[in-house]
Amino acid sequence: MTKVNRQWLLAKHPEKQLTEDCFEYKEENLPETDLAPGEILTQNLAFLCAPTMRNWMDRPNNSLYPSIPLGQPVMTLSVARIVASKAPEYIVGDRISTRATWQDYEVISTSSVPISKIPKDISAIHALGRYGLNSLTGYFGLMKVGKPETGNTVVVSAAAGSTGSIAAQVARLHGCKVIGIAGGSKKCSWLKESCGLDGVIDYKSQNVEKELGMLCPKGIDVFFDNVGGEILQAAVENMASHGRIILCGQIASYDNDQPAEGPKNMMRMIYGSITMQGFLTRNYTDEFPAAIEYLKSKDEKGEIVFREDVREGFKNIPSIYKSLFSGSNEGALIAQIDPSAHNI
Numbered sequence: 001m002t003k004v005n006r007q008w009l010l011a012k013h014p015e016k017q018l019t020e021d022c023f024e025y026k027e028e029n030l031p032e033t034d035l036a037p038g039e040i041l042t043q044n045l046a047f048l049c050a051p052t053m054r055n056w057m058d059r060p061n062n063s064l065y066p067s068i069p070l071g072q073p074v075m076t077l078s079v080a081r082i083v084a085s086k087a088p089e090y091i092v093g094d095r096i097s098t099r100a101t102w103q104d105y106e107v108i109s110t111s112s113v114p115i116s117k118i119p120k121d122i123s124a125i126h127a128l129g130r131y132g133l134n135s136l137t138g139y140f141g142l143m144k145v146g147k148p149e150t151g152n153t154v155v156v157s158a159a160a161g162s163t164g165s166i167a168a169q170v171a172r173l174h175g176c177k178v179i180g181i182a183g184g185s186k187k188c189s190w191l192k193e194s195c196g197l198d199g200v201i202d203y204k205s206q207n208v209e210k211e212l213g214m215l216c217p218k219g220i221d222v223f224f225d226n227v228g229g230e231i232l233q234a235a236v237e238n239m240a241s242h243g244r245i246i247l248c249g250q251i252a253s254y255d256n257d258q259p260a261e262g263p264k265n266m267m268r269m270i271y272g273s274i275t276m277q278g279f280l281t282r283n284y285t286d287e288f289p290a291a292i293e294y295l296k297s298k299d300e301k302g303e304i305v306f307r308e309d310v311r312e313g314f315k316n317i318p319s320i321y322k323s324l325f326s327g328s329n330e331g332a333l334i335a336q337i338d339p340s341a342h343n344i
C-alpha cells in the first residue's frame with residue numbers, strides 16, 4: 001500500500017525571531033526505494049524539540065552542524081520504528097533514537113548517522129524524555145564538568161526545564177545547596193515543592209544578581225548555565241573563589257540571530273580563580289547506559305521528578321517548537337506524531 005509522507009521543510013532562514021512562515025508543509029506519496037546495504041527505512045514516532053535546532057535554522061554560521069538547506073525537512077532528534085532494513089544489526093520492528101528530520105519516513109545510512117536502540121523496558125517517549133538527551137545533559141554536565149562536592153552551593157539557570165531540572169535534582173542528591181532560576185511563579189513553585197530546591201529566583205520579576213547575593217552568601221561554587229547573557233553575568237558577579245561555570249547552553253541568544261555574548265569583567269574570573277567550561281553530552285556516549293540506570297533507579301524510588309511535555313499532531317510541529325522560546329513548555333518538549341510512541 002502506498003504510504004503518505006508528511007514533511008515540514010525549512011522555507012526561509014529566520015530573521016531574528018522564529019516565525020511559522022519559516023516552514024512549509026508538504027505531503028507526498030513515499031516513493032518505492034531499494035535500500036542499499038547498510039541502509040534502513042524508519043518511521044518517526046516523535047521528535048524532541050531541542051533549543052539548539054534553532055541555530056541549525058540560521059544562515060550558515062558557527063553552529064555544530066551545517067545550516068539546514070532551504071527546501072529540506074528540518075533536522076531534529078527522533079524516536080523511530082524500523083520498517084525495512086538492509087543492515088543486519090537492525091531488524092524490522094526495532095525502535096531507535098536517532099538524528100532525523102521533520103517527516104514521517106526516511107532512509108538512514110547506519111554507518112553515517114548516530115543510532116541507539118531503545119531498550120525494551122523503555123517507551124519511545126521516555127527515551128526522548130526522562131531518559132533522553134536532556135536528562136543525560138543535566139547529569140553529565142553537572143557531574144563531569146561541575147564536579148560538585150557535598151555542601152557546595154549550586155545554581156542552575158532554566159532550572160524548570162528539561163535539562164536544568166535534572167542538573168538541579170542531581171546536585172540536591174549529592175548533598176549540595178541548590179538554587180534554581182526560572183521564569184514565573186508557577187515554575188518557581190514547582191522547583192521548590194516538587195524538586196526540593198533550597199531556593200528559587202524568578203528572573204522575570206526579580207533582580208537575579210541581587211537575589212543570588214542574598215541566597216548564596218558564601219558565593220556560588222557551581223553554576224550550571226543553560227541561558228547565557230544577563231543571567232550568566234549575574235552569576236559571574238556572585239561566584240565563589242575557585243568556582244566552576246558549566247556552559248551547557250545559551251538559549252537567551254538563540255532566537256535573535258546574534259552570536260552569544262560572553263561575560264563582561266573578565267578580571268572577576270582571574271581574581272576568583274574561576275573556571276568556565278563548555279561541553280557536549282555526546283562526549284560521554286560510552287557512559288550513557290550507566291547514567292540511564294542511575295536516572296531509572298532514582299525515578300523508581302521517587303527521588304527525582306521528570307516532566308515530559310508531550311504535544312500531539314504533525315501539523316502543529318512548528319508552533320510546538322516555538323514554545324521553547326516563550327517558555328511555555330514544562331519539561332522535555334516532545335512533538336508526538338504517532339500514537340504508538342507511548343507504548344513499550
Ligand SMILES: NC(=O)c1ccc[n+]([C@@H]2O[C@H](COP(=O)([O-])OP(=O)(O)OC[C@H]3O[C@@H](n4cnc5c(N)ncnc54)[C@H](OP(=O)(O)O)[C@@H]3O)[C@@H](O)[C@H]2O)c1
Binds near residue numbers: 252
Ligand atoms: N551542551 C549540550 O550538549 C546540550 C544538550 C542539550 C541541551 N543543551 C542546552 O540546554 C539548554 C536547555 O535545553 P532544554 O532542551 O532542556 O530546554 P528547556 O530548558 O526544557 O526549555 C527551554 C527553557 O529555556 C528558558 N528560556 C527560553 N528563552 C529564554 C531567555 N531568553 N532567557 C532565559 N530563559 C529562557 C525557558 O524557561 P523559563 O520559562 O524559565 O524562561 C524555556 O522553557 C539549552 O540552552 C540547550 O541548548 C545543551
